[in-house]
Amino acid sequence: MHKWEGIEAFVSVAQRQSFSKAATELGVSRSHISKQIAQLEARLDAQLLLRTTRSVSLTEVGQAFYLRCQDILNTLDEAEQAVVDLQERPRGRLRITLAGAFGEEFIAPAAAQFMSENPGLAVELDFTNRITDLITEGYDLAIRAGTLKDSSLIARRICNRSLVTCASPHYLKRYGQPENIAALVNHNCLVGTLNSWRFRDGQRNFDVRVSGDWHSNNGRALVHASIANLGIVQLPDFYAKDAIDQGLLTPILEEYKPTDTGVWAVYPHNRHLSAKVRLFVNFLAERFAG
Known part of the structure; x- marks a missing residue:
């Protein structure tokens, strides 16, 4: 054999x-x-x-x-990719791990367009909320949002990510609009994955513990609950943008809005010379510029 x-x-x-x-x-x-x-x-x-x-x-x-x-298969992939890279055309399978609404609404359509423009490429999108080990699980790329922990991975910011605090006009009319962060204690705060929200005082970001009678680890569920007049919510802007544009939610505490973080393309060092990874990351950065 x-x-x-x-x-x-x-x-x-x-x-x-x-x-x-x-x-x-x-x-x-x-x-x-x-x-x-x-x-x-x-x-x-x-x-x-x-x-x-x-x-x-x-x-x-x-x-x-x-x-x-x-390790051996990765080395073989790199050897094959080195030949492809000479032609500057992405080929093979591009395995991406991602999660959340940003992945669904923005990365997935971008990946579909990138694949359509590069016929020699196959794309695998793995939507998961668990922490993945890119190297041992064989992923080429991860899309991650927020503040990144120190690691041996390479990260490139592909766009900004803002947090917005908001509530429905009906809720604010009934319970009043909080004038400062301390006033949140008198309101029903719709809690997501974390039981703290982030704000800024001058140049310093800080976290504030919040509580309420609605808990969900899904951003869309939090938006729907806030639209239903259940309370105040803090979310990445891409979750709430449509509801705010339609007047269903109103931004509040804007003077305490925290510093923007980012959405990142993260990949192992042994992928940084790969044409499929490099060109796709460049494609994302150009697509989401501004």
Whole structure:
């Protein structure tokens, strides 16, 4: 058996934790994937995967082998990409992890246009709210919003992100408009993922704990609740923009609006010379300029 046989199938199953999804990704049958991995395990005389009727997971040996195989496949991808880069045309599969309304409304259409302009490219968008490891999970790129934590990844700002505090005109007429941040304690604050909101006093940003009887980790749900006159909400501007433009929500406490953060394209160092990543990030930056 050739030493490479079964490696790509094994890595795909390990990443997706599914024989069926790996078969779909590689364009082969599930039985072909199973046969390749069985032959690989027999050749190595080691069990790499734990299989049940509902799940697939890595054994301890499988995890160690997977990390080495992932490095090897990444190196091969880089070698192939180096040839493509000479032609400055993005090819292969561009795997992107993203989440939220910004991803749905802005990144997805941008990715579709980029793919249509580059016929040799395949795009995979993975919408998830969990924290992803770009390197071990094989992603080329992540779209992340807000303040980034220090990491070994490369990050490029593709546009600004503002936080807006707002409420419906009916709510403000009934309960009054808070004149300052301290007045929020007298209002129903619709709480999202965090139980604190960010404001600015002069040059300093600071966080304020808020509370209310509506909690949701979904920005659209918070917008709908505020439109329904349930309380005050603080959200990234792209969630509330349409409702504000239509007069359904009114911005408040604008003098305390925090400093803009950003929406970032984040990618591993070993992707920074890849044409598909570099050109797509440039495409996003130009599309969202201003």
